[in-house]
Amino acid sequence: MKKDITSSEDVQWMVNRFYDKVKEDKLLAFIFTDVMKVNWQKYLPVMYAFWENALFYTGGYEGNALKKHICINMHIPLQKKYFKRWLLLFNKTVDEYFVGEKATLAKQRAYSIATIIQIKLKEIPVK
Numbered sequence: 001m002k003k004d005i006t007s008s009e010d011v012q013w014m015v016n017r018f019y020d021k022v023k024e025d026k027l028l029a030f031i032f033t034d035v036m037k038v039n040w041q042k043y044l045p046v047m048y049a050f051w052e053n054a055l056f057y058t059g060g061y062e063g064n065a066l067k068k069h070i071c072i073n074m075h076i077p078l079q080k081k082y083f084k085r086w087l088l089l090f091n092k093t094v095d096e097y098f099v100g101e102k103a104t105l106a107k108q109r110a111y112s113i114a115t116i117i118q119i120k121l122k123e124i125p126v127k
Helices: 006-023 029-035 040-056 063-074 080-096 101-123
Strands: none
Touching: 006 029, 006 080, 029 063, 029 101, 040 101, 063 101, 080 101
16 A cells, blocks of 8 residues: 655655666666766765655755756756656656655656756756
């Protein structure tokens, strides 16, 4: 039976399941493995803090998601198809395991974040 996202443990579960999908995805995996060369032991706790802050306003995330995406975009253009797939996998993960107010909020925040980052990336002049 599904429940809402109510705790740090739930956020970690969601983030872990989501990135399990990303690591296997034919369209997205290379961005994380080849372009970003993600150290998952360091990256996942940052994502836990990001999503805990996004859902529970914990103040625990101190990074700059836009800046990170600008850096990635300098190595590989982050096309709309990547954001679309990221959202698809994120929503699928949330829907698989959770239902409720925070689950809906997570999907709304993901959509907003993806939209804002795409808009901001278009504003940066190409050299």
